[in-house]
Amino acid sequence: MSHGHSPRCSECDTTAVFLDREHARHLCAAxxxxxxxxxxxxxxxxxxxxxxxxxxxxxxxxxxxxxxxxxxxxxxxxxxxxxxxxxxxxxxxxxxxxxxxxxxxxxxxxxxxxxxxxxxxxxxxxxxxxxxxxxxxxxxxxxxxxxxxxxxxxxxxxxxxxxxxxxxxxxxxxxxxxxxxxxxxxxxxxxxxxxxxxxxxxxxxxxxxxxxxxxxxxxxxxxxxxxxxxxxxxxxxxxxxxxxxxxxxxxxxxxxxxxxxxxxxxxxxxxxxxxxxxLPLGRCLQCGAPASGESCRVCTLLREGSAGSEVRESQPLHR
Amino acid sequence: MQVRFSGGKTEEVTFREGTVEDLLNHIGINPVEVIVSRSGAIIPDDTWLYENDEVLITRIVHGG
Incomplete structure (x- = not known):
């Protein structure tokens, strides 16, 4: 197994593990x-x-x-x-x-x-x-x-x-x-x-x-x-x-x-x-969590998921 | 060159010599998305590789 060109750390000249492309330098593990x-x-x-x-x-x-x-x-x-x-x-x-x-x-x-x-x-x-x-x-x-x-x-x-x-x-x-x-x-x-x-x-x-x-x-x-x-x-x-x-x-x-x-x-x-x-944050009418409309995202998705069955609500987060 | 991939797959790739980046471009992998080791040691993208080297390509897995 050959180990020809192994780049060296720009800081200490030991074997490098990383080429920092943005700053064009090599770094060793430490x-x-x-x-x-x-x-x-x-x-x-x-x-x-x-x-x-x-x-x-x-x-x-x-x-x-x-x-x-x-x-x-x-x-x-x-x-x-x-x-x-x-x-x-x-x-x-x-x-x-x-x-x-x-x-x-x-x-x-x-x-x-x-x-x-x-x-x-x-x-x-x-x-x-x-x-x-x-x-x-x-x-x-x-x-x-x-x-x-x-x-x-x-x-x-x-x-x-x-x-x-x-x-x-x-x-x-x-x-x-x-x-x-x-x-x-x-x-x-x-x-x-x-x-x-x-x-x-x-x-x-x-x-x-x-x-x-x-x-x-x-x-x-x-x-x-x-x-x-x-x-x-x-x-x-x-x-x-x-x-x-x-x-x-x-x-x-x-x-x-x-x-x-x-x-x-x-x-x-x-x-x-x-x-x-x-927009200023209000409260979700279902669970009381912060919301920018009447319903927070969690309650909206839970309603979507249970369309056709009983609507669930998330438990109150903020009282 | 024998190339192992994280996840266990091994492939024989026709590659005589060149940098890690050359190898990755040759097999269609973006260097930004992987980390490469040779004989268990992590190596920078401009390390020179030879035909008889064994390399491991670890894909950096992200969530959705």
């Missing part, structure tokens, strides 16, 4: 990990995302992104003044997929000695995601995202958290931005950012939002956090999968394209916000 930790710390401190004394809930699916998030926040907790970390895991009920990721989430919490709360779609809504989606698989992400967000909020409240962190990386953010523009979803584009404490919600922060998905994956591998997990069976139905492919091609041909797009989206968003300010 310098790459240091770079990732510095980036996350910079995102948090520059945007003042974590007030000292925070009791933080971390949305943990068991996949690489949320696992890296929990691992890094645990590592940085003293420097950030985080008093407590609690993992919140939602079991959507996806056969052949979720069991393995749930197991990975449980093992990580056990290894890091971090308490966790787990809530399932089945216990909360009386059905698994698989059952909800029969005949409407193409809407998997709408259903899953809406209900999961609600349960994460409930889990964070149950944990007494003052803040909730999610593992969205730069790729996720750019994909969401592109989909908002494709759908001309002005409501989402102009919505106040949740890290500013949008209305009655627990403020949500995204400490990995400055990192490419590939960087997060590599950090997970180098830190022993990467487990080969199955892909969500609903991915082929998702618009996001197509958008992701297009954006990844752009990133391959123009390194840094995603970062630039996200910066430009921020300016676009500000401009749109001035032209179309977001």
């Amino acid at each position: 310098h790459f990990s240091e770079y990732i930790e510095d980036q996350v710390l910079a995102t948090i401190t520059e945007q003042e995302l974590v007030p000292p004394g925070s009791r933080m809930a971390v949305a943990l699916s068991g996949g690489k992104d949320s696992s890296v998030l929990l691992f890094l926040l645990n590592r940085l907790r003293d420097r950030l003044g985080i008093t407590d970390l609690v993992a919140v895991t939602v079991d959507e009920g996806i056969a052949g997929y979720r069991d393995e990721t749930m197991e990975a989430a449980g093992s990580l919490c056990q290894g890091l000695r971090i308490p966790s709360i787990c809530i399932s779609f089945n216990e909360r809504f009386g059905e698994t995601l698989d059952q909800m989606l029969v005949g409407r698989e193409h809407r998997a992400c709408s259903y899953c995202g809406t209900f999961r967000k609600r349960l994460l909020e409930e889990g964070a409240r149950r944990a007494g958290a003052s803040l909730m962190a999610t593992g969205h990386c730069l790729d996720d953010e750019v994909q969401a931005a592109a989909m908002n523009v494709l759908r001309a979803d002005i409501g989402r584009i102009t919505r106040e950012l949740p890290d500013k404490g949008r209305g009655p919600f627990i403020p949500r922060i995204k400490p990995l939002s400055g990192l490419m998905g590939r960087e997060v994956a590599l950090y997970a591998m180098l830190s022993g956090l990467y487990t080969e997990l199955p892909e969500c069976p609903y991915t082929p139905h998702a618009l996001r999968a197509e958008v992701r492919g297009i954006l990844n091609h752009l990133e391959r041909d123009r390194p840094g394209a995603m970062r630039l797009m996200m910066q430009n989206y921020g300016s676009f968003r500000e401009c749109m916000r001035r032209k179309a300010p977001s």
Whole structure:
């Protein structure tokens, strides 16, 4: 087996594991990990995302992104003044997929000695995601995202958290931005950012939002956090999968394209916000959760799902 | 060249020599979507590969 040209780390001249295309440099495992930790710390401190004394809930699916998030926040907790970390895991009920990721989430919490709360779609809504989606698989992400967000909020409240962190990386953010523009979803584009404490919600922060998905994956591998997990069976139905492919091609041909797009989206968003300010939040008439109309998204989808049978309502979240 | 993929599949690919990126382009994989190792060690995209190298291509799996 040959080992001809092996690139060397630009910092210390040892064997490199990563080519940083944007900055045209190589990094070894140690310098790459240091770079990732510095980036996350910079995102948090520059945007003042974590007030000292925070009791933080971390949305943990068991996949690489949320696992890296929990691992890094645990590592940085003293420097950030985080008093407590609690993992919140939602079991959507996806056969052949979720069991393995749930197991990975449980093992990580056990290894890091971090308490966790787990809530399932089945216990909360009386059905698994698989059952909800029969005949409407193409809407998997709408259903899953809406209900999961609600349960994460409930889990964070149950944990007494003052803040909730999610593992969205730069790729996720750019994909969401592109989909908002494709759908001309002005409501989402102009919505106040949740890290500013949008209305009655627990403020949500995204400490990995400055990192490419590939960087997060590599950090997970180098830190022993990467487990080969199955892909969500609903991915082929998702618009996001197509958008992701297009954006990844752009990133391959123009390194840094995603970062630039996200910066430009921020300016676009500000401009749109001035032209179309977001509506103030009221309360859902069915469950009392925050809503921009008479009915929150959760109750709307639950009604849709039970069309023809007795209409269910979600349990009150806010009293 | 013998190429293993995460998930267990192995393929024999005609590739004499070139960079990791050349190999990935040759087999139609976007480098942004994978991480490549040789003999258990993760390697950057501009690492030079030879015909008798054994590489593992790990696809970075995302949710929906």
